[in-house]
Amino acid sequence: MKKDIKKIVLAYSGGLDTSVMIQWLKENYDNPEIIAVSGDVGQADELEGLEEKALKTGASKFYALDLKDAFVEDIIFPCLKANAVYENVYLLGTAFARPIIGKGLVDIAIQEGADAICHGCTGKGNDQVRFELAIKAFAPDMHIIAPWRTWELKSRDDEIEYAEKHNIPLKINRETNYSKDKNVWHLSHEGLDLEDPMNEPKYDDILEMGVTPENAPDVPTYIELEFEKGIPVALDGKKMKGQDLLLALNEVGGKNGIGIIDMVENRLVGMKSRGVYETPGGTILYKAHELLETITLDKDTQHFKQHVGIKFGELLYNGLWFTPLREALSAFADKTSETVNGTVKLKLYKGNITSAGISSPDTLYSEQIASFGEDDSYDQNDSAGFINLFGLPIKVKAMQDAKKQK
Known part of the structure; x- marks a missing residue:
């Protein structure tokens, strides 16, 4: 060290890891000044009392950065425009x-x-990479401290024991010690019984943003969303800024x-993880x-x-x-979103x-052309020549196969 x-x-969330880190850093780095920084990306009540807690446990200063609007406008919406998704289903809430x-x-x-900048990410997770690459992009010579990769605490139970020994207040206990990440976009749950993929999640115990489908209303809810250039701008006819929407x-x-x-x-570090x-x-x-893209983008x-x-x-x-490829793909998404305008009812x-x-207003769908009824825009006889040319390779291959069999 x-x-x-x-x-x-110190990237300070007030969760288990960073709660014990202030004390640990002081013990292991000759009592340095610790400045706790929390990025507010919509954690809501999780931010309550953080400043008091950070200062009481040894930080000299506390910063709460209001990043919510920038989070939605500069990260989430560009990803929405690009249809960014990981392994078909994960909408990237933590990574965002x-x-x-x-x-x-x-x-x-x-x-x-x-x-130095210190983070509380584990050596098994993706976040250590995400934070450190962002730091390298803007402060390439900054020293980075990652206690989980070096300290003597080998589990979350060890951390709880350390906190109890040093009278560090925690909002969790050993029984409710799920690893969670919350922001305006999502809430994740990992650990405990979820580590065994055979265990059905205890949804009634863990869900915070909603209910299970079984407990949802027995009647449907209809909503309308309006988009401009791929960005949602209104809900049910009411214009709203991104975060509020x-x-x-x-x-x-x-x-x-x-x-x-x-x-x-599949985590970046090579292992599989259930969440x-x-x-x-x-x-x-x-x-x-x-x-909306199904009617506004060409095939x-x-x-x-x-x-x-x-x-x-x-x-x-x-x-x-923060890479050239991501910026280039964002430029592609911006260009292809120029016509993604309209209203979707769900x-x-x-x-x-x-x-x-x-x-x-930019729809490429033509009811007249697509209609099963009579129209003057599409000559069905044209399809015969199209099929002949489109299927020519198949025909040639079949003819060649027939020659070989003689």
Whole structure:
């Protein structure tokens, strides 16, 4: 360990890891000054009392960075426009928050003249990579401290014991010690009984953003979302800024059992991990955006964008937000979103989202051409020549096979 470090900026959530870290850093780095920094990305009540707690447990300063609007506008919406998703179902809630928090840590570290930035990510997780790559993007020479990779505490039970020994207050106990991550987009749950994929999640105990489909209303809820250039701008005819719109969708989606997934994912560090994610509002936005693109994008663009969404999701999941490739893919998403304008009506019912109508001033759907009725725009006789040319390779191959059999 470096002993000449005098000032450390600590990414401080007030959770188990960072609660014990202030004391541990002082013990192991010759009593440096600790500046606790929390990035507010919509954790709501989890931020209550953090400043008091940080100062009481040894921090000299506490910063609460209000990142909510920037989080939604600069991270979430660009990912929505790109259809970013990881392994088909994960809507990247934890990964979304890391680039903007990492940038905030660097800003405070430079402002305060800190010698190092410390994070509480485990050596088994993805977040250590995401935070450290964000730090390297803006402060490449900054020393990074990751206690989980070096300290003597080998489990969350060890951390709880350390906290109890040093009279560090915790909001959890050994029985409710799920590892959680919360922001305006989602809430994740990992650990305890969830570590065995055979265990059905105890949804009634862990869900916080909504209810299970079984407990949702017996009647459907209808909503309308309006988009401009791929960005949601109004809910049920009411113009709203991004954060407020997302909060409203979280409420209506949660009530209807929307956006609960249970998945085993492939972590960047090589292992598989099981988690339960709640993403009610985000799930609604992705579905509405996908439906709108079906009538506003041409076939080749729509199909190619599916590949872009997968790659974009991998980049974000792997902590590669501040990279030339991600910026280039964002430029592609911006261009292809120029015509993604219109209104989507959705029916929410017991965990399901179904289309109840789509309209756009830029629609490529022509009822006249697609109609089964009589029309003057499409000559069905043209299809014969098209099929002959399109199927020519198949015909040639069949003729060649027939020759070989003689």
